[in-house]
Amino acid sequence: MAWTTITKSRNQRRSAPHLHDYESVRSHFSWEQARQDLEGLPHGQGLNIAHEAVVRHASGARAPHLAIRWLGKNGMVQDYSYGRLNELTNRFANVLRRLGVNAGDRVFVLAGRIPELYIAALGTLKNRSVFSPLFSAFGPEPIRARLTIGQAKVLVTTSALYQRKVAALRSTIASLEHVLLIGEDRQPTTIDGVQDLGLLMQEASPDFTIGPTDPEDVALLHFTSGTTGTPKGAMHVHQAVIAHHMTGKYALDFHEDDRFWCTADPGWVTGTSYGIIAPLTSGITSIVDEAEYDTERWYHTLQDQQISIWYTAPTAIRMMMKSGVDMVRKYDLHRLRFLASVGEPLNPEAVLWGREAFGHPFHDNWWQTETGGIMIANYAAMDIRAGSMGRPLPGIEAAVVRRTENGVEVVEEPNAQGELALRAGWPSMFRGYWNEPERYKKCFVGGWYLTGDLAKRDDDGYFWFVGRADDVIKTSGHLIGPFEVESVLIEHKAVAEAGVIGKPDPVAMEVVKAFVSLKDGYAPSEELRRELLGFSRARLGAVVAPKEITFLATLPKTRSGKIMRRLLKARELGLPEGDTSTLEAGS
Ligand code: AMP
Numbered sequence: 158m159a160w161t162t163i164t165k166s167r168n169q170r171r172s173a174p175h176l177h178d179y180e181s182v183r184s185h186f187s188w189e190q191a192r193q194d195l196e197g198l199p200h201g202q203g204l205n206i207a208h209e210a211v212v213r214h215a216s217g218a219r220a221p222h223l224a225i226r227w228l229g230k231n232g233m234v235q236d237y238s239y240g241r242l243n244e245l246t247n248r249f250a251n252v253l254r255r256l257g258v259n260a261g262d263r264v265f266v267l268a269g270r271i272p273e274l275y276i277a278a279l280g281t282l283k284n285r286s287v288f289s290p291l292f293s294a295f296g297p298e299p300i301r302a303r304l305t306i307g308q309a310k311v312l313v314t315t316s317a318l319y320q321r322k323v324a325a326l327r328s329t330i331a332s333l334e335h336v337l338l339i340g341e342d343r344q345p346t347t348i349d350g351v352q353d354l355g356l357l358m359q360e361a362s363p364d365f366t367i368g369p370t371d372p373e374d375v376a377l378l379h380f381t382s383g384t385t386g387t388p389k390g391a392m393h394v395h396q397a398v399i400a401h402h403m404t405g406k407y408a409l410d411f412h413e414d415d416r417f418w419c420t421a422d423p424g425w426v427t428g429t430s431y432g433i434i435a436p437l438t439s440g441i442t443s444i445v446d447e448a449e450y451d452t453e454r455w456y457h458t459l460q461d462q463q464i465s466i467w468y469t470a471p472t473a474i475r476m477m478m479k480s481g482v483d484m485v486r487k488y489d490l491h492r493l494r495f496l497a498s499v500g501e502p503l504n505p506e507a508v509l510w511g512r513e514a515f516g517h518p519f520h521d522n523w524w525q526t527e528t529g530g531i532m533i534a535n536y537a538a539m540d541i542r543a544g545s546m547g548r549p550l551p552g553i554e555a556a557v558v559r560r561t562e563n564g565v566e567v568v569e570e571p572n573a574q575g576e577l578a579l580r581a582g583w584p585s586m587f588r589g590y591w592n593e594p595e596r597y598k599k600c601f602v603g604g605w606y607l608t609g610d611l612a613k614r615d616d617d618g619y620f621w622f623v624g625r626a627d628d629v630i631k632t633s634g635h636l637i638g639p640f641e642v643e644s645v646l647i648e649h650k651a652v653a654e655a656g657v658i659g660k661p662d663p664v665a666m667e668v669v670k671a672f673v674s675l676k677d678g679y680a681p682s683e684e685l686r687r688e689l690l691g692f693s694r695a696r697l698g699a700v701v702a703p704k705e706i707t708f709l710a711t712l713p714k715t716r717s718g719k720i721m722r723r724l725l726k727a728r729e730l731g732l733p734e735g736d737t738s739t740l741e742a743g744s
Contacts, residue, residue: 160505160542160543160544160545161505161508161509161542161543161544162540162541162542162543163508163509163512163518163540163541163543164540165537165538165539165540165541172410172412172494174410174536174537174538175406175407175410175411175412175537176406176407176408176410176536176537176538176539176551177538178538179536179538179539179548182407182551183551186551186552187552188399188552188583188584191399191400191402191403191552192204192396192399194402194403194406195209195398195399195402195438196208196209196213198367198369198370202367202368202369202370203369203370203371203372203374203395204370204372204395204396204398204399205282205283205285205367205370205395206282206376206377206395206397206398206401206434206438207246207279207280207282207283207367208283208367208370209398209402209437209438210279210282210398210433210434210437210438211224211239211242211243211246211279211283211437212243212283212367214239214243214437214440215239215240215242215243216243219239219440220238220239220240220243221238221239221240222238222239222440222442223236223237223238223442224237224238224239224241224242224437224442224443225237225242225272225275225437225442225443225444225445226442226443226444226445226462227270227271227272227445227447228444228445228446228447228448228458228462229447230446230447230448230449235272237272237275239437239440242275242276242279242437244363245276245280245358246276246279246280246283246365247280247283247361247362247363247364247365248280248358248361248362248363248365249276249277249279249280249281249283249284249354249358249361250280250281250283250284250365250367251361251362251365252280252337252354252357252358252361253280253281253284253286253311254284254365255357255361256311256334256335258284258286258310258311258335259286260284260285260286260368260374261285261286261287261374261375262286262287262310262311263286263287263289263307263308263309263310263311263378264277264281264286264287264288264289264309264310264311264312264313265289265290265291265303265304265307265309265311265312265313266278266288266289266290266291266312266313266314266423267291267293267295267300267312267313267314267315267318267322267323268293268313268314268315268318268339268340269293269315269422269447270422270423270428270432270445270446270447271315271339271340271447272445273313273339273340273354274290274313274339274423275423275433275445277313277337277339277354278290278423278429278433279433279437282376282395283365283367285367285368285370285374286310286311287375287376287377287378287392288376288377288378288429289303289307289309289377289378289379289380289390290379290423290424290425290428290429291303291304291380291424292422292424292425292635292698292700293318293422293424294424294698294699294700295322295424295697295698295700295701296322296694296695296696296697296698296699296701296702297322297323297325297326297696298641298645298696298697299388299641299697299698299701300322300323300326301326301329301330302387302388302641303380303388303390304330304332304333305329305330306380306387306388306390306591306592307378307380307390307591308332309330309332309333310332310333310334310335311333311334311335311336311337312333312335312336312337313336313337313339313354314336314337314338314339315338315339315340315342315343316338316340316342316343316344316346317340317342319336319338319351323336333350334350335350335352336348336350336351336352337351337352337353337354337357338351338352338353338354339354339355343355370395371395372394372395372396372584373394373395373396373588374394374395375392375393375394375588376393376394376395376397377392377393377397377429377529378390378391378392378393378591379391379393379425379426379429379526380526381426381525381526381527381636382629382636382637382638382640382641383596383627383629383638383640384627384628384629384638384639384640385638385640386596386638386640387640387641388638388641389590389591389593389596390590390591390592390593391526391527391529391587391589391590391591392587392588392589392590392591393529393585393587393588394584394588396584397430397529397530397584397585398434398438398584399584399585400529400530400552400583400584400585401430401431401434401435401438401529401530401585402435402438402439403530403550403551403552404435404530404531404534404550405431405435405436405438405439406439407534407536407550407551408497408522408531408534408536408550409431409435409466409468409495409497409531410466410495410536410537411435411436411439411441411466412441413439413440413441414441414465415439415441415442415465415466416441416442416444416462416463416464416465416466416492417436417441417442417443417444417464417465417466417467417468418443418444418446418458418459418462418464418466418467418468418469419431419432419436419443419468419469420446420450420455420467420468420469420470420473421468421469421470421500421634425526425634425635425636426525426526426529427468427470427499427500430529430530430585431468432445435530444458444462444464446458450473450476452476452477452480452484453484455473455477456484456485456487456488456490457488459488459490459493460488460489460490463492464492464493465492465493465494465495466494466495466496466497467493467495467496467497468497468498468499469496469497469498470498470499470500470501470633470634471498471500471501471502471503471504471507471634471666472500472501472633472634472664472665472666474498474503474507474510474511474519475504475507475663475664476664477514478506478507478510479664482510482513482514485514485515490515490516493515493516493517494517495517495520495537496511496515496517496518496519496520497519497520497521497522497534498519498520498521498522499521499522499523499524499531500631500634501631501634501666502521502544502622502666503519503521503544504544505543505544507519508521508541508543508544509543518541518543520534520535520536520537520541520547521534521535521541521545521546521547522534522535522546522547523546523547523610523620523622525608525610526587526636527586527587527600527606527608528579528583528585528586528587528606528608529584529585529586529587530583530585531550532549532550532553532555532579532583533546533547533548533549533550533553533555533620534546534547534548534550535547535548536548542615542619544621545615545619545620545621546612546619546620546621546622547619547620548618548619548620549618549620552583553579553580553583554579554580555577555578555579555580555614555620556568556577556578556579556580556605556614557573557574557575557576557577557578557612557613557614557620558575558576558577558578558605558607559575559576560576560602560607564602564603565578565602565603565605565607568614571613571614571615571616572613572614572615572616573613574611574612574613574623575611575612575613576607576608576609576610576611576612576626577608577610577611577612577620578605578606578607578608579605579606579608580604580605580606581601581604581605581606586606609625609626609627609629610622610623610624610625610626611623611624611625611626628658628659628722628723629659630657630658630659630667630669631659631666631667632659632662632665632666632667632668632669632700633665633666633700634666635700635701637659637669637700637701639656639657639658639722640657641697641701642655642657642669642671642693642697642701642702642703643655643656643657643671643720645692645693645696645697646671646673646689646692646693646703648696649688649689649692650676651675651676651679651685651689652673652674652675652676652689653673653674653675653676654673654674654711654712654720655671655672655673655712655720656671656672656673656712656713656720656721656722656725657669657670657671657672657703657722658670658672658722658725658726658729659726660705660726660729660730661730668704668705669701669702669703669704669705670703670704670705670706670707670729671689671693671703671705671706671707672706672707672708672709672712672725673689673706673707673708673709673712674708674709674710674711674712675708681708685708686706686708689706690702690703690704690706712725713725713728713741714741715741716741718741723735724737
């Protein structure tokens with residue numbers, strides 16, 4: 158395998174990296190010891206994420222330290238010290254308690270990156286309820302599906318999002334007892350079961366004591382997509398915080414004076430594990446920007462907020478690359494010391510461009526919703542193999558495996574392709590898919606968790622991403638299940654069948670593309686194509702809806718009637734069709 162290595166010299170670094178010697182830290186590592194970096198609830202009452210993220214700093218010398226600086230899209234700035242964050246999250250926990258929301262009940266938040274989202278997330282964890290974020294760009298259908306599957310008891314959202322996306326479907330979600338309105342735009346409400354959170358917060362006490370929390374109590378419910386079926390709710394427990402904290406230290410190299418910017422939205426797992434939890438457990442300052450991507454705004458933020466550690470995603474990096482290096486040079490980015498990327502494959506050119514533009518390469522790392530935290534990474538103290546995801550974190554055993562009749566076998570041969578697997582048992586490993594034990598069980602074989610990604614491992618233990626083993630789509634870093642899109646398309650009166658694939662795209666990695674066949678009496682036309690695009694956008698939201706639709710007389714199917722997305726993709730890309738022995742005649 159040929160690669161470009163970016164060698165690090167000691168004088169390139171300002172602070173000694175925590176993971177100074179990979180082999181030695183790895184060989185001495187234990188999760189019990191990693192647990193010692195955290196405080197735990199007083200009197201041995203367990204482990205709670207919100208205690209580690211907020212309470213322990215707020216009750217010590219770090220109380221006045223800036224925990225979160227929020228940058229509003231219209232220029233407003235709000236600062237939250239650890240002390241203030243503690244008080245506000247206490248109030249939110251008291252609101253839940255007063256409403257009769259108990260430990261284990263699901264509290265969903267549907268909002269953009271506004272301060273109340275962060276307060277609700279941490280307050281929910283204090284109350285030992287389960288926090289489940291919903292991406293604010295989702296349309297009503299993905300929202301309905303997730304609230305229903307997760308049996309939401311509370312939904313925290315803005316007036317605008319409620320009116321546009323929830324009000325009409327509210328009556329279909331039997332479990333939903335309380336809607337709490339947040340945000341500047343909120344309207345006075347007289348609707349049954351809808352309350353103004355601002356008023357409830359004012360009335361609530363600023364004091365709250367977290368109850369005993371078993372480290373295995375469910376804390377977070379993150380929805381993700383599979384090839385088939387409905388979205389899956391991956392459950393994470395309170396002791397996931399051990400991995401959040403440890404990976405913040407070793408993979409992102411947090412030091413106490415760092416100013417950290419994670420650009421991910423908490424609607425996706427990165428935005429929660431690293432956009433909320435990990436920087437707070439480390440007691441550092443986290444910058445939250447409400448606005449969407451904008452190249453100049455981002456450079457301004459890096460400069461003005463004196464960001465030292467920046468965690469972003471390949472799609473954004475590719476967009477910045479398009480604007481060129483000269484634009485970056487206009488800014489004073491001397492505080493920046495560590496750049497990391499996740500969510501999609503990071504091209505070697507992007508790694509190198511980081512060095513050219515910012516003086517630091519991007520460090521790719523790999524993980525997914527189910528793993529709860531970073532599993533494989535390129536580290537501050539180690540040379541980077543551009544294009545590789547890096548090496549497993551301490552405490553994480555990764556391997557390339559092949560499925561056999563009796564289970565799996567580890568592929569020992571270097572550079573051979575197989576499925577990426579992780580030895581089960583790390584603290585942030587998901588503990589189930591909500592109410593779907595069978596789907597969960599299928600992910601584990603012979604003590605390995607099978608990730609659904611294809612990868613290779615080289616001679617030196619660096620892992621290289623090859624692709625997905627299934628049909629899920631990655632678009633601008635967001636994982637989309639084709640089934641969710643197909644299900645909406647076939648609800649349209651003209652559509653007989655739908656097959657959805659990820660079509661390669663130079664910036665977004667993939668875009669969602671649909672193939673549809675029409676019912677008798679309907680003919681393909683530009684007008685119908687536009688209608689279907691609009692129809693799916695209104696139901697699914699812009700991120701999930703197809704960007705392209707092609708009409709076909711029939712879709713290729715197996716003899717058992719399953720649409721062969723693989724074949725649709727091969728045909729779209731002009732690639733060999735592979736094994737078509739199960740193809741239905743005439744497809
Ligand atoms: P999600 O569960 O939405 O976070 O998506 C996880 C999936 O994103 C992984 O299973 C991979 O397919 C992909 N992914 C995440 N990080 C990387 C990376 N560094 N390189 C390549 N693919 C990645």
